Amino acid sequence: MAAKEDHTQCPMESILGQIMGPWTPYILWLLSNENSLRFGEITARIPGISAKVLTDRLRKLEASGLVHRDYQPTVPPTVYYSLTERGAELHSVLQGLNEVAVRWDEEDREKEGKSEIAAE
Amino acid sequence: MAAKEDHTQCPMESILGQIMGPWTPYILWLLSNENSLRFGEITARIPGISAKVLTDRLRKLEASGLVHRDYQPTVPPTVYYSLTERGAELHSVLQGLNEVAVRWDEEDREKEGKSEIAAE
DNA sequence: CTCATTACTTACCTTTAGGTAACTACTTGC
């Protein structure tokens, strides 16, 4: 199932199909905070992602109209990625999610990590 | 890589690992709105999901402490799923995401669907 | 003349996820 036939009866399913995926929300979150990043910079910020996968994610986000690709045909080519207006609309949602994430992280550290000293 | 070693340096990665996944945010969204659903009811609300996958997602959400499982050993067993307190904290984020989704959906209908008549 | 650089693309192969179908438990109703 590559595209799931987009039996998109409900908007939620549609948006989830666009922004969900192994690294996708993280990429959006990065671009949401830095407003413009080169391909290599994104790779550096996401340890573990391969060029193939990152390219795939960026292409899909571009196709969804959430990310803008700015290709500069310089000697070694330079490509800048940034959020489109629509992509930027996700900022507050991602922000909210991050706040919850940070809160949980703190709570978990309090409970589990009271006496933990950098475990490894 | 089953668990990706949880090299969770950043809270965002951690939370994404817990709530991202093919059907996961959708399940959370359902439980967020209906506050308690039986296994079969969830299956019915998500056309296309298999029992195996739904079980898997619910078990993982339970393990993450986001979903509560209430097993009633009645004659044919009855199991109620609901969000935990922590799970409920995602409500506003999911709400925000849904608002964006609905807005985009309307915008897209305006642009593309001006003369479209239910295109089946 | 060759290497390094950036942002990929392609081919190939492995791993993982997910689908399907059959099976379980326990009691009621026929």
Added chain:
DNA sequence: GCAAGTAGTTACCTAAAGGTAAGTAATGAG
């Protein structure tokens, strides 16, 4: 004694996703 109903589990198999490595373009440095 057998089917029905709920909420799964298990085994088996296929399809898709992802990793790795190599290739590409164009130019300046050494």
